[in-house]
Amino acid sequence: MKKIETIQDFYKKLSGNNHIKLNNDGIGHFNVFPRGYCSPTASFHRRDFFKISLITEGTGVIHFANESFTINQPALFFSNPLIPHSWEPTSPNQLGWFCLFTEEFIQSWDHSFSVKNYPMFRRGENPIILLDEEATEDLSYIFRKIMQEMSSDYIYKYSKLRNYLQLIIHEALKLYPEIGSRNKQIDAAHRITYHFLELLENQFPIENTDMPLKLRTVQDFALKLSVHENHLNSVVKEVTGKNTSQHIAFRISEEAKALLKNTNWTVTEIAYSLSFEYPSHFTSFFKKNVGMSPKEYRLKII
Template sequence: MAESIPQFYKRIQPDNSQPATSYSREKPYFNIFSRACNFGTVQFSYREFYKVTLVIGVGRLYYADKWILVDRPALMFSNPLVPYAWESISEEQNGMFCIFNEQFVLPEEKSGSLADTPLFKVTGDKVFFLNEEQVAKVLDIYAQMKAENETDYAGKFDVLRCYLHLLIHTALKMQDSNRYESHPNASQRIAELFIELLDRQFPVTDPHAVLALRTPADYANRLSVHVNHLNKVVKEVTGKTTSAMIAERVVKECTQHLLHSHLSISEIAYSLGFESVAYFSKFYRKHTGKSPSESREQSII
């Protein structure tokens, strides 16, 4: 099970119950912290939130199918699709990090110019080593983020997103010189690529653009593997079947449209690849216990 933001607070601040009572998955959330790690601690799990960390201290990062020795200051990126763990090697562990949820991320950022950045990609570099000048620059960005986050300015989330973009592009500038040893696993990589393909199809914003990949066979063909092999590795890596993961993501997208868009139920059904409204309704009820109309009645628009 993925660690939620309230569970994260309970782990790092056991006596602070405030985030558990005030946090809502439906609203944008952002916070920033000074970094400290217990010596030798390893926790390998999924998180429900994004995290961008300035690491000052020696340790090993374990994520997906790789481990990386971090032996000098670095920027690390994690997202909800990739499980990871940190093992402290040196007793001194410093730096900064920020966390934010899916609602903080703008849809155009996941499908536009930032789609291929380390924050959103399942595969690719997650660690970017820094020199002294870059460390100073990143610390300054975090300081400005912290100051902005403490204001009551109505548009502070927009400002914080700008600072986040600066952190991302600071890492991208180092991409050509970013070199480290990692240890890939073929099965895990196929599962990662499947998850990335699945996530990249959403959100669906055009009712006339039908979802391209709907079945496990569609994804297997795109990845050039046999569908049985894809099903096997996805089950091994995620604990879920390929069909279940596709259905979960489609149901999530359906619900978002039913609650927060002006698309008709037939437009939603067509855009997500259903041949008829009747089949869409049957599918949605099977996975949620409600009809699309019943969910739409809860709409806030």
């Protein structure tokens, strides 16, 4: 049996790049690279991690399990630890990105979200999605945001990266032929969810007490997206398994913890920067979602 390539093996193969460290927030692993960063002639074997490749330019042949697929247009390719694969380039220019991750990484917040539940990652299913120009632009935007976030110093960037990874999977899911042909309404649900999560994430980090959070309630997001709040809740729950309020509460809690840890702002200043009308409301919210008051949390981390 051929040796399974580990994440450590992958990094050792990066010629002249032994200085690269595993980017890890303590639960699972995630990283992203431009496709030209590594040699495209990977050997045909299994890996112990998941991988998503966005091919924006370049042609080649994907050898996957016992099949070979010719790629001559933009595409997404999904690989999993169970099935060996390799990429054989047939053109000099190879552009795009790929990300690699463990299942522990994507499940670290929501254990109900498993990539194994989705057809692109299952044995015997189609691992390739061919893309039109619009889909290529949309997915390229997400990968660029991931590259940008990977180089940031934001303390909760891996939480943000998990959301981007889920967005890629959901964007792919709505393009998956067998699913897309069954229910066109899935497209609208994923589109609304994508824009909601993007609006939510783009508000962070809070860097100035004079520029408070603008969107904090379900009503705020529904108004911005021009949909009824009940419909927004419904589609977000359908796509992600969590309702809109849970996503908002989680992100505000994470930002509140970051501000308490990394700034000298008072609890009152943090409360107003997160658009709470009264500091007491923020204290109640924080205690409900974190399990202790803001002052107790700050004392704990000092």
